[in-house]
Amino acid sequence: MHEYRFSNALGYTFEQLADLHNRSFSGYFVPITMSAAQVSDFWRVNQIDANCCVVMHDSQGAFVGMARMGTRGTHGWCGGFGIVPEFRGTGASKILANEMVRVAKESGLTQLQLEVLTQNTAAIKLYERVGFVRQRRLLGLEIATSDLPVEPAGLINSVELASLLSWDPFYTVRPTWSLEIPSLLTGNSEALTIADPDDQLNAFIVRRANGIMQIQAVLLRSQLTASEYGALLRALAADCSKVQIYNEPEESPQIPHYKELGFNEFFSQYDMLLKL
Numbered sequence: 617m618h619e620y621r622f623s624n625a626l627g628y629t630f631e632q633l634a635d636l637h638n639r640s641f642s643g644y645f646v647p648i649t650m651s652a653a654q655v656s657d658f659w660r661v662n663q664i665d666a667n668c669c670v671v672m673h674d675s676q677g678a679f680v681g682m683a684r685m686g687t688r689g690t691h692g693w694c695g696g697f698g699i700v701p702e703f704r705g706t707g708a709s710k711i712l713a714n715e716m717v718r719v720a721k722e723s724g725l726t727q728l729q730l731e732v733l734t735q736n737t738a739a740i741k742l743y744e745r746v747g748f749v750r751q752r753r754l755l756g757l758e759i760a761t762s763d764l765p766v767e768p769a770g771l772i773n774s775v776e777l778a779s780l781l782s783w784d785p786f787y788t789v790r791p792t793w794s795l796e797i798p799s800l801l802t803g804n805s806e807a808l809t810i811a812d813p814d815d816q817l818n819a820f821i822v823r824r825a826n827g828i829m830q831i832q833a834v835l836l837r838s839q840l841t842a843s844e845y846g847a848l849l850r851a852l853a854a855d856c857s858k859v860q861i862y863n864e865p866e867e868s869p870q871i872p873h874y875k876e877l878g879f880n881e882f883f884s885q886y887d888m889l890l891k892l
C-alpha cells in the first residue's frame with residue numbers, strides 16, 4: 617500500500633511545472649509538451665490558482681501526478697490532470713482525483729468543471745467515479761479556408777475586445793472555461809467586426825497562429841445562411857489557410873452552418889461538471 621504526500625504548487629518554478637506537466641501527460645493521445653513560457657501563458661489566461669493545484673508524490677519523494685486547478689469566483693476548472701506512466705493502473709489516479717475534489721471544496725468552490733477527450737476512457741471513468749457528470753459534447757471543427765464560399769463580404773474592422781463586452785447577448789451558449797471572457801481578455805485574441813450583405817454588423821473574436829485562424833466567439837446580429845456565414849469566415853481568415861473551432865458546444869446555433877459548410881470534426885470532448 618503506497619502512501620502519498622500532497623502539496624499545492626506555490627513552491628515550483630514554471631520550468632519545474634512544465635517538467636511535471638510533461639511527465640504526467642507522457643503518452644497522451646496528442647503530444648502536448650509545454651515549455652515554461654507556454655505554462656506561464658496557460659496559467660495567466662486560465663487563472664490557474666497555485667493554492668488549489670494538487671501535486672502528488674509518494675513517500676520516497678517520487679513524483680506521482682498533478683491536478684491543475686483554475687478558479688474564477690466560486691467556479692473551479694480542472695485544467696490538466698495526469699499521472700506519470702509508472703503509477704498508472706495502481707489506484708493513484710483516484711487518490712489524486714479525491715484530493716482535488718477535497719481541495720476544491722475546502723477552497724469554497726461550488727462547482728468544478730473539466731473537459732476530457734471522448735476517447736479517454738480511463739479518465740472519463742475516473743472522473744465519473746469521483747462524481748463528475750457529463751454535460752454535453754464539445755466539438756473540434758476545421759476546414760481549409762479555400763473550401764469556404766467566396767462571396768462579397770463587408771468591411772472588416774479591428775476593434776478593442778473590451779468594446780464588445782456590452783454586446784447582448786455576448787454568448788448564446790455557455791462557453792468552456794478557456795473561452796470565457798477572462799480568457800479572451802488575457803489571451804492574444806483579436807476582435808473584428810464585419811458587416812453582412814444587409815450592412816448589419818457582426819463581430820468575431822479570433823486567434824491566429826501558424827497560418828490557422830481559431831474562432832473563439834461569434835456575436836451575430838443578423839440571420840445568415842450557411843453560405844453567407846462561410847463567406848464572412850473566409851474574409852476574416854484572410855491569409856490563414858485553415859479555420860478551426862475548439863470546443864464548440866453541440867447545442868451551439870452555429871453547428872448546422874459548420875456542418876453544411878463541410879467542416880470536419882477533428883476531435884471531441886465531454887464537458888463534465890461536479891457540483892460541490
Ligand SMILES: CC(C)(COP(=O)(O)OP(=O)(O)OC[C@H]1O[C@@H](n2cnc3c(N)ncnc32)[C@H](O)[C@@H]1OP(=O)(O)O)[C@@H](O)C(=O)NCCC(=O)NCCS
Pocket residue numbers: 640641642643644696697698699700703704705706707708709710731732733736737738739741742745
Ligand atoms: C487518465 C489517467 C489519469 C487515468 O489514470 P490511470 O491510473 O491510468 O487509470 P486507471 O488504470 O485507474 O483506470 C481508471 C478506470 O478506467 C478503466 N480503464 C482504463 N483504461 C481503460 C480502457 N482502455 N478501456 C476501458 N476502461 C479503461 C480502469 O479499469 C478503471 O476503471 P475501474 O475504476 O472500474 O477499475 C492517466 O491514464 C493519465 O494520466 N493519462 C495521461 C494524461 C491524461 O489523459 N489525463 C486526463 C486528461 S483529461
